[in-house]
Amino acid sequence: MAKNIEPNLKLISGYLKLEKSANFVIPNYQRGYSWNITQCDKLWQDIEAFIESSGKDEYFFGTIIVDCSEDNKFSLIDGQQRTTTFFLLLKAILINILRVLKSIPHDEASEALEEGLKENRNKIIGILYKADVEDRTEILNDWEKAKGIIILENKSINELYDDEVQKIIEARNFEVAEQNVRKIPRKQKDNKYTNQFRNFKYFYYKLKDKSDPQLNRFANVFLEKCQIIEIRSWQIEQAITMFNSLNSTGMPLSDADIISAQLYSNAGNNKEEFIKQWKDINKLASELNTQKVVDIDAILMQFMYINRAYQKEYLKNNSVDVTVPGLRRYYTDIRKELLDEPLVLCNKLMKIAQTWEEIKDFPIVKLLMKFNENVNLYLSGYFYRYETTEITEENLLDVCECLLRLFTILELVDAGYSSKNFKTFLFGENIKLVDKNISVCNIKKDFNEHICNNWTEESIAEAISEYDKNILVYLNEYLYAKSKDSKFDFTENVNIEHIMPASGHDIITIRQDAGIADKDEFDNIVNKIGNKILLEEDINKSIGREWFKTKTQSSIKDKSGYKDSRYAIALHLTKYPTKYLKTTWGKDDIATATGKATKRIVEFIFQKES
Numbered sequence: 001m002a003k004n005i006e007p008n009l010k011l012i013s014g015y016l017k018l019e020k021s022a023n024f025v026i027p028n029y030q031r032g033y034s035w036n037i038t039q040c041d042k043l044w045q046d047i048e049a050f051i052e053s054s055g056k057d058e059y060f061f062g063t064i065i066v067d068c069s070e071d072n073k074f075s076l077i078d079g080q081q082r083t084t085t086f087f088l089l090l091k092a093i094l095i096n097i098l099r100v101l102k103s104i105p106h107d108e109a110s111e112a113l114e115e116g117l118k119e120n121r122n123k124i125i126g127i128l129y130k131a132d133v134e135d136r137t138e139i140l141n142d143w144e145k146a147k148g149i150i151i152l153e154n155k156s157i158n159e160l161y162d163d164e165v166q167k168i169i170e171a172r173n174f175e176v177a178e179q180n181v182r183k184i185p186r187k188q189k190d191n192k193y194t195n196q197f198r199n200f201k202y203f204y205y206k207l208k209d210k211s212d213p214q215l216n217r218f219a220n221v222f223l224e225k226c227q228i229i230e231i232r233s234w235q236i237e238q239a240i241t242m243f244n245s246l247n248s249t250g251m252p253l254s255d256a257d258i259i260s261a262q263l264y265s266n267a268g269n270n271k272e273e274f275i276k277q278w279k280d281i282n283k284l285a286s287e288l289n290t291q292k293v294v295d296i297d298a299i300l301m302q303f304m305y306i307n308r309a310y311q312k313e314y315l316k317n318n319s320v321d322v323t324v325p326g327l328r329r330y331y332t333d334i335r336k337e338l339l340d341e342p343l344v345l346c347n348k349l350m351k352i353a354q355t356w357e358e359i360k361d362f363p364i365v366k367l368l369m370k371f372n373e374n375v376n377l378y379l380s381g382y383f384y385r386y387e388t389t390e391i392t393e394e395n396l397l398d399v400c401e402c403l404l405r406l407f408t409i410l411e412l413v414d415a416g417y418s419s420k421n422f423k424t425f426l427f428g429e430n431i432k433l434v435d436k437n438i439s440v441c442n443i444k445k446d447f448n449e450h451i452c453n454n455w456t457e458e459s460i461a462e463a464i465s466e467y468d469k470n471i472l473v474y475l476n477e478y479l480y481a482k483s484k485d486s487k488f489d490f491t492e493n494v495n496i497e498h499i500m501p502a503s504g505h506d507i508i509t510i511r512q513d514a515g516i517a518d519k520d521e522f523d524n525i526v527n528k529i530g531n532k533i534l535l536e537e538d539i540n541k542s543i544g545r546e547w548f549k550t551k552t553q554s555s556i557k558d559k560s561g562y563k564d565s566r567y568a569i570a571l572h573l574t575k576y577p578t579k580y581l582k583t584t585w586g587k588d589d590i591a592t593a594t595g596k597a598t599k600r601i602v603e604f605i606f607q608k609e610s
Contacts, residue, residue: 029261032159092203120219164196255327263342277346302380309430371407385436412463468527497535530594548585
C-alpha cells in the first residue's frame, strides 16, 4: 500500500543532504523566490539569538512539505523560500570557511579550530555537491568538479531567474559569484541584483565580519542545532490544494501565485506551452514593474475590470454597483471559467502587458499616471479595444485628456476617488471605454456633461489659486507647451523649481525683495503654482538658490540657467525680464503667473463643445 503522509523531525543539514541521484524541485506552480533582506535578517537574528542563549535544545525552523510521488524528486510544496535561503546561507558559510582555512596558522593553538572548520567545510560540500570523501577531495583540488551538480531544480513558471542559485553554488568564491549572476537593467547599486544574490551577499558579509572561532560556532549551530519538520507526501493530487492552503513562512501567497497555480493545473496537455507563455508575461510584467508601470497583479486586475465592463457585470437596473471583488475570488470563484482556457487568458494578459510596454513612454500617458494609480484601470480598458500594433499616442490622446481632466478635479476637490462623482461615473463609463463600437466623441461628451454638471469653473479656479502641491505643475507645463505647439515630455528625475526660492540662508533677504514681511504669507505665496516650473535636475542644482536675474540670464555662456532648459515655461522666463524691464521676481509676478496657470487649467477642464 502506498504511503500517504510521513512527518520527520530533522536537522537542517539532514534535510538538505540528498543521495546523488536525488534533488529538490521547485514545481511549476510555485511562486518565484521572494525573500529579501528583511526575511534573511530575521533568520540571521534568530540563529544569533539562539547561539547567544547557549540553548541546549535545538532551534526549530517550522514545517516543510515535500511531494515524493516522483522517484528521486523532492518537490517543495511548502518551504521553497526557506530551502532556497538555507542553500544560499550554506554557500556563504562555505566560502568564508575556505577563505579562513587559507590563512589560519598551522600550529598547536589553532589545531582544534582548524579541524572544526574542516569538518564543517566537509559537511557543507557533502550537502551542496552531494559529495562523498572521494568527490570532496576532487572538488577541493579542482573546482570545475563542483559544476553541473543539480541539487535544487527550479521549474517555477513565476521565477525569472531560475538558474541564479545554481550560479552562486557553482562559484569558487564571492567574486566569481558576483561576476556570473544576473544584473537587472536600469538598476543601480545592490538593486541591480536579484533577491537570490542580494541575500547571499548579505549572509556572506555578515559571516565575513565574524572572527574565525565565531564563524566556526555559527556553522556548527546551523548544521547541528537547527531543525525542521519534513512532511513527505506521496499523493501528487494533493499538491495544488496544499499549495493554496498551507503557508508557514508568514509571507502570504500573492493573487498571481494562486491564479497561475490553478491555470497550470487546468493546462492539461498544454502545460509546456502554458509555462512558456506565463513566464513571458511574468518577465515583461517584472520589467514594467521596475519602471513603476504595472506588475503581474495589476495586469490581472486590469483584465478583471475590462472583462467586468465588457460583460456589464456591475450594471444592474440602470444603476452601477461599484463593489469590486478580490482578484482571487473573481478568477477562482465568480468567473472561474476564465481559468478553464489557460492559453486564451494568457494571450489576453500578454496583450495588456505588451500595450503598456508600447505606451509607457508616451508623454501624455506618463503625465496621466502621475495623478492617481486608478487611472490605469480605465486607460487599459480603452486601449484594449485596439490591437497592440494599432496603438499610437494620437489615438490615445483624447481619452487620456478626458481622464486627465477628471483626475485633475480629484486632485483639487475635497473628495475621494470612491465618491460617486469619480468611481461611480468611471465604472459606468468603462463599459463604453472597452466597447470599440462607441466613438471617442461619445465618450468626450459624457465627460464634458459630467464635469459641467458637478463642478463650476469658479470653484475649480479658486481651488487652483490656493493649490500648493506639485502634480499640477506637470499639467501646467503640458498645457503651456501645447498652447505654443512645443514638444512636451519629462524624465523621472525632473525637479520642481521654485522661481522665488522657498528656503535658504538668504531667505529673509528674499522675502524683503519680494515685498513679503510675514513668514506665513511668504510660505503660502512661494508654493503657489505660479511660482513653480519643471526644470532639469542638473540645471536646478547649478543655479541653486540664485536670484531671478541670474537664473534667467542669457549672456553668461559658461553657467547653466533657464536658457539651457528644454521646458517651455523655463525658456519663456528668459524673455520675461527683458519684456517687462524687470530684474526681480516677486509677489505680483507670482500672482500673475498663478492667474495664467489657473485660467489655462480651468479652460482645459471645462472644454466647450465643438
